[in-house]
Amino acid sequence: MNAESVVPKIAAGAALLGATGGVVGAFAVLRRRSLLGDTLAHAALPGICIAHLLLATRDLWALSVGALLAGLLGVVCVTAIPKWTRTREDAALGLVLSTFFGVGVVLLSIAQQRPTGAQAGLDSFLFGEVAALRGRDVRVLAVVAAVSLAATAVFFKELKLLCFDEGFAAAQGWPTYTLDLAVMSGVALVTIVCLPVCGVVLMAAVLIFPCVTARYWSNRLGVVLLLSAVLGAAAAALGVLSDQIEAALFTASPGGLPPGPMIVLVSGLFFAASLLAAPERGLIARGVQTLRTRVEVVTDHVLREMYEFGEETGGQANIPGRQLAARVSSDPLTLRLVLALMRWRGWLEADAGGTLRLTPSGGTEAAGVTRTHRLWEIFLVSRADIAADHAHRPADELEHFLPRTLVAELEAELARTGRLPQPAAATAAGHVPPSLHAPATTEDRA
Amino acid sequence: MPPALPPALLDALLDPVTLRQVAVAATCNVSCALVGCFLVLRRISLMGDALSHAVLPGLVIALLVARDGGPAAMLVGAVGAGLATTFLTRITQEHGNVAADASLGVVYTTLFALGVVLVKRYMTDIHFDIACVYEGSLLNVAMNTTRIAGVDVPRAFFTAAPVLLAVVTVVTLLWKEWKVATFDPALAKTMGLAPTAMYYLLMTMVSVTVMTSFESIGSILVIAMLIAPGAAAQLLVDRLAPMLVVSAVLAVAATLLGAAAADAMNVSPAGAIAVAAGLLYAAAALFGPRYGVVSRLAGQTRLALRVRREDLLARLYRRREASPIGAGSPEAAAAGRVTAAEAVAICGGGWLGRRAVRQLLRRGQARQSGDTILLTDAGAAEGQRLVRSHRLWESYLVDEVGLQTDHVHDPAHEVEHFLGESIQAQIEEQIAPRLDRGRDPHGRDIPAAGGPRSDGRTGGGGT
Numbered sequence: 001m002n003a004e005s006v007v008p009k010i011a012a013g014a015a016l017l018g019a020t021g022g023v024v025g026a027f028a029v030l031r032r033r034s035l036l037g038d039t040l041a042h043a044a045l046p047g048i049c050i051a052h053l054l055l056a057t058r059d060l061w062a063l064s065v066g067a068l069l070a071g072l073l074g075v076v077c078v079t080a081i082p083k084w085t086r087t088r089e090d091a092a093l094g095l096v097l098s099t100f101f102g103v104g105v106v107l108l109s110i111a112q113q114r115p116t117g118a119q120a121g122l123d124s125f126l127f128g129e130v131a132a133l134r135g136r137d138v139r140v141l142a143v144v145a146a147v148s149l150a151a152t153a154v155f156f157k158e159l160k161l162l163c164f165d166e167g168f169a170a171a172q173g174w175p176t177y178t179l180d181l182a183v184m185s186g187v188a189l190v191t192i193v194c195l196p197v198c199g200v201v202l203m204a205a206v207l208i209f210p211c212v213t214a215r216y217w218s219n220r221l222g223v224v225l226l227l228s229a230v231l232g233a234a235a236a237a238l239g240v241l242s243d244q245i246e247a248a249l250f251t252a253s254p255g256g257l258p259p260g261p262m263i264v265l266v267s268g269l270f271f272a273a274s275l276l277a278a279p280e281r282g283l284i285a286r287g288v289q290t291l292r293t294r295v296e297v298v299t300d301h302v303l304r305e306m307y308e309f310g311e312e313t314g315g316q317a318n319i320p321g322r323q324l325a326a327r328v329s330s331d332p333l334t335l336r337l338v339l340a341l342m343r344w345r346g347w348l349e350a351d352a353g354g355t356l357r358l359t360p361s362g363g364t365e366a367a368g369v370t371r372t373h374r375l376w377e378i379f380l381v382s383r384a385d386i387a388a389d390h391a392h393r394p395a396d397e398l399e400h401f402l403p404r405t406l407v408a409e410l411e412a413e414l415a416r417t418g419r420l421p422q423p424a425a426a427t428a429a430g431h432v433p434p435s436l437h438a439p440a441t442t443e444d445r446a
Numbered sequence: 447m448p449p450a451l452p453p454a455l456l457d458a459l460l461d462p463v464t465l466r467q468v469a470v471a472a473t474c475n476v477s478c479a480l481v482g483c484f485l486v487l488r489r490i491s492l493m494g495d496a497l498s499h500a501v502l503p504g505l506v507i508a509l510l511v512a513r514d515g516g517p518a519a520m521l522v523g524a525v526g527a528g529l530a531t532t533f534l535t536r537i538t539q540e541h542g543n544v545a546a547d548a549s550l551g552v553v554y555t556t557l558f559a560l561g562v563v564l565v566k567r568y569m570t571d572i573h574f575d576i577a578c579v580y581e582g583s584l585l586n587v588a589m590n591t592t593r594i595a596g597v598d599v600p601r602a603f604f605t606a607a608p609v610l611l612a613v614v615t616v617v618t619l620l621w622k623e624w625k626v627a628t629f630d631p632a633l634a635k636t637m638g639l640a641p642t643a644m645y646y647l648l649m650t651m652v653s654v655t656v657m658t659s660f661e662s663i664g665s666i667l668v669i670a671m672l673i674a675p676g677a678a679a680q681l682l683v684d685r686l687a688p689m690l691v692v693s694a695v696l697a698v699a700a701t702l703l704g705a706a707a708a709d710a711m712n713v714s715p716a717g718a719i720a721v722a723a724g725l726l727y728a729a730a731a732l733f734g735p736r737y738g739v740v741s742r743l744a745g746q747t748r749l750a751l752r753v754r755r756e757d758l759l760a761r762l763y764r765r766r767e768a769s770p771i772g773a774g775s776p777e778a779a780a781a782g783r784v785t786a787a788e789a790v791a792i793c794g795g796g797w798l799g800r801r802a803v804r805q806l807l808r809r810g811q812a813r814q815s816g817d818t819i820l821l822t823d824a825g826a827a828e829g830q831r832l833v834r835s836h837r838l839w840e841s842y843l844v845d846e847v848g849l850q851t852d853h854v855h856d857p858a859h860e861v862e863h864f865l866g867e868s869i870q871a872q873i874e875e876q877i878a879p880r881l882d883r884g885r886d887p888h889g890r891d892i893p894a895a896g897g898p899r900s901d902g903r904t905g906g907g908g909t
Contacts, residue, residue, distance in 0.1 A: 034548040035492065042666065084739050085731045091491040091677045098495075098670035099724025105667065105717030106708075113712065201499065205555035212548050258566045264559035271552055275542050283541055 007244060013138040014130055014236035014263065017194055018206060020145040022232025023152055023225050024190045025207030026214070027183045030163040030221075035093055036075065036184065038204035040191045042097040043074025045104025045200065052111055060137070060196065068192045074100050075184065101200075128199025130240055130259040137197065144193050148186055152225065159183070160221050202260050206232065209267035216278035231270055239263030297400050298330045298338045300369045303347075306358055307366035308435070321354040371432045373399045375410050378433060382414070388436045464709050466588040466600050471662050471719060472701040473606040477613045477655040478668060479675035479697035483690055484648055486676035487628050492547065493532075494672035496554035497649065498656045498665045500531040502561030505657065510568055517605050520657060528653025531557060532646060584705075584715045587662045602661055609658045613651055617690070620644070625686055667720040671697065674723035678730035681737045696726050747798070753863050754793040754802035756832050758784075759811060760862070761792050762821040763829025767891075782821040782829075789819045834893045836862040837886035838873045844887040845877045851887040870895065 028036050047070025048063045055062050074096045081092035152159065161169040162179050170176045191203055198206050214227035238245075239262040246257060276283050305327045309319050325335055339356070342348040347362030358366055376399055377391040386394070402410075485491050504527025505520055512519035531553055538549040591598040617624065627634040627644040634641040652672070659668040675693035683689050703726075704719030711718075732739050766782030784792065786803070789812075793799035803819065806812040811825030821829060839858040843849045849857075865873075886892055 029545070029548050032545055032547060034545065034551045038551065081731070085681060086737055087677045087681065087731065088486075088489050088491075090489050091486050091673050094491040094495055094669050094673040095677060095724060095727060098667060098673065098720055099727075101666050102670055102717045102720025102724060106713045106721060109712075109714035109717065201558055202555060204551045205559070208548050208551040208555070212544055212552055215544075216542075256566070258563060261559035261562040261566075264555050265563065268552070268556035268559070271556075275538065281543060286541075 007241065009138075010130060010259075011237045011240040013141060014197075014240045014259070015233035016138070016141050016145055017197060018210070018232035018234070018236030018263070019229040020141070020148055020190055020232075021194060021198075021206035022210030022214075022228035022230075024148050024186050025209075025232075026211035026225055026228045027159060027163065028187045028207055029211040031180070031183060033184070033187075034208050035204065036078075037187055037191045037207040039074055039078055039093050039097045040071040040188055041195055041200045041203040042104075043100035044068070044071040044192060044195060045101055046070050046107055047073075049104055049107035049111055053107065053114075064192050064195075067195060068188060070100065071188055071192060075188065128195070128197050128202060128260045130197055130263070140193060144189060148190060151182075151186065155179070155182075156222070163221065197260075198263075199260055202264050205264040205267055206236075209235065209264075209271055213267070213271045213274045216274040216281050231267075235267040235270055236263050238266045242266065293400075294334055295338055295341065298328065298334050299342060300400050301328045301330065301396075302335075302338055302342065303358075303362070303366040303369045304373055306356070307363075307370045307432075310358075310366075311435075318351075318355040318357045321350070321356055324356060367432050369399070372402055372407050374433045374435060375407060375414065376402060377436050378414055379410055381436060382417070391436060461709065462598070463588045464705055466591065466598065467584045467662075467715060468701055468705045470587050470600050470602045470606055471584060471705060471715070472698050473603065473610050474655070474659040474662050475671045475675075475697040475701050475719070475723075476694045477606070477610045478659055478671040479679075479693040480613050480617060480690055481648065481652045481655050482672035482674075483676035483679065483686075483693050484624060484628055485652065486673060486680060487686075487689075488648075491673045491677075492550050493535075493649065494652060494656070495669050496531055496535065496550045497528050497652050498660075498668050498672070499554040500557040500561075501527050501653055501656050501660060502665060503527055503557050503564060504530075504561075504653075505660065506561050506564045506569065510564070520605075521654065524653045524657030525650055527557065528649050528656075529646065531653075532649040584662050602658070606658045606662075609654055613655060616647070616651060620647070624648070628686075663716045663719065667716045670720035670723045671700075674720075674727040675700065678727040681727075681730045681734045696730075697723070700726050750794075750798055751802050751805060754799060755806050755811075756828070756863050757794075758789055758792050758802065758806060758819075759821070759825050759829040760832040760836065762812070762819070763826060763833050766821060766826070766829075767833070782826070783818045786814065786817050786819055830893045831895070832862055834895065835865040835870055837890060837892040838870055838877075839865060840886050840888070841877055841892065842873045854887060867895065 025037065028034055044067035047066035047068070049066075050070070051062050051066025052058065057063075077096045078089070078092050081087050081095070082089045087095070158169070158174055158179055161172070161174060162176060162183070166176055169179075187207065191207070194206060195203060210228035210232035211224065213231050214224045217227055218224050240259045242262040243257045243259070274282065277285075279285055302324065305324060306319055309324075309327070321339075325332065328335060330338070339348065339350075342362065343350065347359055347365055349357045349359055351357075373395050376395040377388075380386045380391040380394060381388050482491075482494060485494050501524050504523035504525075506523075507526075508519040508523025534553045535546075535549045538544045538552060539546055542549070544552065587600055587602045590601050592601055593599075623634070623639045623644055626637060626639055627641040631641045634644070656665070656668055656672075659671065663671060675696040676689070678696050679689045679693035682692055700723035701719055704722035705715050707713075707722065708715035708718035730738070733741070735741055762782040762784065764782075765784070769782075789803045790799040793802040803812075806825065807814055807819075809824075810822055811828055812819050813822050814820070836858045839861050840851075840854040843854040843857060844851055
């Protein structure tokens with residue numbers, strides 16, 4: 001056989017499947033019904049078996065109708081159980097999924113006993129046969145894809161409203177129940193059509209992965225849907241082609257790669273990459289952001305502690321590194337990083353003995369930081385009625401995030417109400433008000 | 447087959463192979479049911495689904511590393527896979543902002559796919575029937591035995607029994623910790639009971655039980671054994687200890703029923719056991735004494751009938767009261783009357799309405815003459831009690847709550863059925879000083895407690 005010419009066709013069909021599953025599945029994920037497709041796929045098994053046993057056929061259409069009916073019955077059970085009993089939705093999903101599947105397994109074992117019932121066609125519903133994606137299957141898939149994409153485009157506004165604010169949609173008079181039903185029917189249709197290709201277990205992946213991955217890259221529904229389609233198609237095509245790709249890369253291939261599971265693994269890779277590397281929501285970006293904030297906070301603390309040390313000793317003091325570490329509450333690693341950064345910026349000088357000294361530019365920075373802290377403390381004490389010995393901690397937390405304009409406003413306000421000693425001088429940028437906590441040692445360092 | 451089922455069931459169960467199947471399956475299923483109760487109560491039943499799928503790659507890797515596939519290697523593989531699943535779902539949920547259900551879907555499908563790829567790729571030399579993944583092979587389990595003291599004991603029993611023992615030991619030793627962590631994780635944290643460690647321990651126990659059940663029941667059907675007994679027990683009892691016992695009993699019952707039916711009808715035993723567990727759940731959901739759908743519907747119907755009967759009695763009493771002769775006099779008895787059709791309409795119509803009227807006639811609280819329904823003395827006493835309850839509540843709402851007089855009828859109409867003698871007396875005592883000669887806010891008399899009075903004019907404060 002000329003496998004070369006078949007594989008690209010299968011890959012194209014798989015891409016179509018992935019894109020459709022991605023778009024329709026996105027609504028299931030956003031409606032918090034990610035596992036609906038999974039339940040449907042498992043619950044479809046008895047329907048497939050009954051259709052097979054009754055009609056003695058392996059015709060895809062007949063089996064699919066059976067699958068759809070059983071799947072929908074399963075979904076009805078999943079919604080009815082939490083409504084009528086005190087069993088919760090999670091248990092209802094698991095119960096329906098496993099019990100229906102159990103019925104399917106029993107029926108399958110009956111089908112196996114029949115002389116005519118070679119259940120080979122039924123097995124593909126369990127594990128899927130991506131290789132079956134040719135000819136008629138692709139045409140059916142194309143029709144389903146076209147219908148679901150067109151429906152998504154036409155009802156985009158309504159679906160968006162449903163996904164993000166169901167209560168508001170209902171209040172606006174939209175038929176939320178009908179819309180919800182339409183979304184679930186879409187998921188059911190796609191599930192049943194894709195089932196013989198994907199198999200029961202991997203169906204969930206086709207529906208869930210694209211949207212969950214796309215959410216890392218955008219907060220807009222349109223973009224998420226588009227990305228879901230692209231990611232679903234790419235994962236499916238790459239999964240099908242993985243065997244060829246591997247054969248091309250490594251000549252000595254130890255054995256075939258099954259396309260179905262490979263689609264899931266490629267999707268998993270896309271997801272893991274997005275989870276780690278997405279620009280705003282990714283773990284790396286958020287880790288960097290957290291680290292940057294922590295460095296900023298510790299830098300401010302170091303500057304203030306050095307300034308206050310200077311105030312206490314009455315001059316441009318040299319502070320031993322160990323003493324500084326004791327005054328700044330920070331883990332040693334961050335502190336070391338912060339000190340290195342400060343030296344690199346030219347704010348700090350250190351001699352061989354480990355004694356630290358602020359440079360003139362560092363001194364200016366330190367005065368600015370201390371000023372912000374103390375202004376906020378004064379504000380808290382004078383306007384928010386917080387006791388002087390309670391003002392330090394909230395000020396400590398907020399000082400890093402006060403914008404310059406707010407500090408200037410604060411200063412003007414405090415000066416106008418006479419809470420800063422020298423109204424004229426106080427607005428000068430270099431002025432640092434005296435500390436509220438140790439008035440004896442303070443000295444106006446204008 | 448079906449008519450001859452009971453004797454066939456018994457025969458089937460006495461077969462030694464079936465007996466062995468049942469013994470192994472029951473041991474596994476009781477372990478599943480016990481840990482499953484905690485999954486159900488924590489509302490994380492689907493972690494069972496995820497773990498049962500995710501154990502596959504762990505077992506495959508264990509088989510690949512330790513070629514003989516001894517129990518220790520399998521244990522390490524299962525626990526490793528279980529902890530990895532738990533950890534990954536937590537990471538994606540807490541740090542990746544993925545919803546709980548989606549994170550499960552993401553993690554377990556990936557791990558399962560990894561398992562399938564590993565099987566297809568590297569286990570070509572080892573016989574690994576893919577059907578085992580979803581339905582296990584209970585028959586193989588029963589055939590693979592060793593002889594101990596003259597009895598053929600299935601090898602699988604040597605993993606299943608210690609696991610059951612371990613589950614029981616952990617649940618007993620950490621009873622308090624698991625209980626608090628299950629029902630109130632925040633409290634567990636403040637009490638220093640390490641809820642996170644308990645969570646991981648629970649997931650480890652689930653992974654281990656799933657691993658032992660993997661061979662006998664398969665990865666998908668084991669979900670039924672994890673969830674169904676616990677969910678059914680939750681519908682039958684309210685306390686944790688009875689719930690665990692009931693779930694274990696149900697697990698054994700499901701095993702017996704399923705294995706016997708499978709043997710009699712020659713179908714997949716694992717599938718039949720899962721179906722039996724599902725049917726037991728359905729039975730509990732429908733016919734459970736307190737939370738069953740049927741018993742709750744029956745209770746609601748009884749209440750609806752009572753409310754409808756009482757509505758009619760109160761209406762008849764009011765008619766009699768409104769007649770110029772006065773409510774109490776014997777001649778007035780004829781004044782409280784409605785036509786039969788009217789009576790059904792007052793009772794809300796429909797079959798419930800007709801039934802309510804029939805019940806009144808049967809109880810002797812009303813009688814029928816021709817086409818009219820009349821109040822009997824017993825019915826009049828009951829009607830009086832209801833009208834008294836209604837008007838007392840109206841007075842209370844106006845006097846104590848400060849509602850407008852035109853807003854008190856509807857709430858009183860609803861609550862009149864539920865005020866007992868003692869509450870009526872209490873209300874009366876509380877509002878007596880302000881009660882205007884025993885009249886309700888609309889100026890009508892509040893009837894006295896007890897039987898009909900001779901004088902319709904005296905207020906309720908007297909006797």
